Amino acid sequence: MARGHRVHVVDFNVGDRIYRRGLTHHGFRGALEQLPAFLEALYQRHAITDQVMFGDRRPVHRPAIEVAKRQGIRNHVFEEGYLRPFWVTLEREGVNGHSLLPRNPDWYLQAAAQLGPPPPAKRFRTRFQVRAVHDVAYHLAGLANPVAFPRYRNHAPITAPREYSGYIKRFTTLRMTRRRRQDSACIQRLASGKAPYFVLALQLNGDAQIRDHSPFKDMRQVIETTLRSFAAHAPEHAQLVIKNHPLDMGLIDYTTTLRALEAELGLAGRLHYLETGDLNILLESAAGMLTVNSTSGLVALEHGCPTLTLSDPIYALPGLTFCGPLDVFWGGATPPDAELFQAFRTTLLHCAQINGGFYCRTGIELAIANAVPQLEGQHSPLEALLSCLPNVA
Template sequence: MLLQGPPGPFFKRLQLYLEGNGHDVWRVVFNPADRFFSNRHGRVNFYGDLGEWENWFSDFIEGAGIDHVILFGAERPAHRIARSIAAEQGIDVVSLEEGYIRPGYVTVERGGNNASSPLAGALPLAGLNYEEQPDFPAEDFKGFEPMCFQNAVHYTVRALFSFGKQKAMFHREVPLFPEIFFWLRSTWRRWTKQTLNFTTIQNLLEHHDGNYYLVPLQVDSDSQLRGAALGWSTLKLISATLKSFARHAPPGKRLVFKIHPLERGRSNHASLIPNMARAFGIEDRVDVVDTGSLGLLTRHSAGMITINSTSGLSALHHGVPLLVVGAAFYAVPELAVIGNGHPDFDSFWHSRHVADKRTRHAYLRWVKHEALVMGDFYAAKGVHAACQNILLKLAEYRRAEKTEMEARSAC
């Protein structure tokens, strides 16, 4: 059974691919946008609310003999319910997300992603060899522009043609006309501030190499942030880091905030942060950028602070101190400073806690091997690769299930 996928036709193509390889596939659609990007064959229209969804889903998967549920976004309200019921009935859940490492990868895991990932809080078992796993994907599928177009179509159809209980099933609100304004403002800000961003980044790399702390901000509506932030928000993170930096950061250090490209048009953080920095008397030590290579900025930084963004993996790759404020699958004491909702910013400015290179790279290769497959949800070539690799993962999970059953029988 396929539940909600990423905006656009990916789940439609995945259904066709799985059916073409001998699988029976049902697809549940919750609103007109899901329906627009679906196949008539095997489609089930659900018209209820979350309360009705729980009973309906439980009855359907039991009666239809479902053995795998595939969904995108483990923390969406409907998907949290589905994961819980599937676990009770012993049905495997395959949870997809944008790649933990991008571009070129998508995330495919059993049970959940991010804080609910089966990898959460763990390190690879001793003796496992991941030396042959590549450090970076072989191909960038160039999915950003198709993603923007497919998202625009999806949310336009959803906003114009959804009524009643269909709206109650939205995992997040995307008002149509404000959203158009935000995207136009994002484009305007990108082009008008391009020179300023370039100059700021160049100045950091040339004159402050290794002397600035990087804070990559997340998208406020991201279910990962809402579901596993442990009470933290973007605004709270900005305030807390500025306050602590002003009082306890070593002289000569700088603080750099990187605004997420998908949040650039929605927020006013680019003006809020300098104003707050001025109030704390550190306006000459704080920078804000909304473009540029995260990897490049991370590599030349003194450390990174994040709530639970997958940007933290960049800090692990480049070997800089990392403070994880909320719940994240890579929040492992051997790898990072763990805030667990109560971070000690004051001490972090002086932290040198970094795992050795071999441990860090073995961990990243393990994550790629266990949780990622080559592909993309939006670009045509990447979609085909993702479908192929998801099918391979399903076969891998079936083998694992068989092994687990045989082990239980032996006991």
């Protein structure tokens, strides 16, 4: 607004309204099927030129993106950073599986040579407690939704009270304190041992990356698929480490699932389940890393660790990730091409990442300052690069 732009926001619930003070509000209180017509009229009435959102897979975002495209409105999509912790994602039209990023390894080598050194990151500290307070406040405001927004339905598969109870149970027990010590000792034994070990990094069960961008219905199916392949095709002396996501709510008993599969598949002594632990230390000596489509795959590639993705994230490129089937990975894993990874990383930082964060004042101020030039530009950095360096794969 201070730069001469008119800003309109669409509210879908009371939390939206409270956290967007000082702006022109338009509350949508209809059924989801009425949203396209509501947006079409709104955009035409106010001559909207650009649309900004966080994520592109929520039920209210998908029709909004399509309406904007039909009307020639540019979509700007924010998301958690592909590279973390000091970066957030900002792309035109879509992120993750809908990103405009090419899937041609040679293109990244040419792009990096043209772009030059990657931009540096200003560092900042994000306190989980601050993020938690705002999350609770947002959901407390939602208590008024049945009156103010009676047709609103949260996109999350788990209700906030159940989510909070899971976090409290997982992170405030003496059992977790013991697990941290045990997990740290386990990582040290694996790293100093002679037996090769592979790492399966779990993701959040209800994440859109699993629901919308993978062939799996949940993480239990991922675990079972991986363990059955490991039992049948991995070297007999190989170990498998299953590491839980650091922000998992603790609502799924992975230990019981693993014990049952361990007994069924004859894997006693070869499986290790970690609730906690430093992934970076774990990956330094790992024989390979498996993920569905998590950004932890990029961490593995940065360590030069052979990596297999079980779906199709933006970094699943020949020369970076293992392109063969899962059954072959255990005996045929090859490390990523270091030059290609640096080229890919450099291109990401120039074209799809901005220095900043969502959960502390310093991070937010950085993100705003770095996002404004891209929001105002006729073309995004990636679009500009593609215009002069077309993807000819």
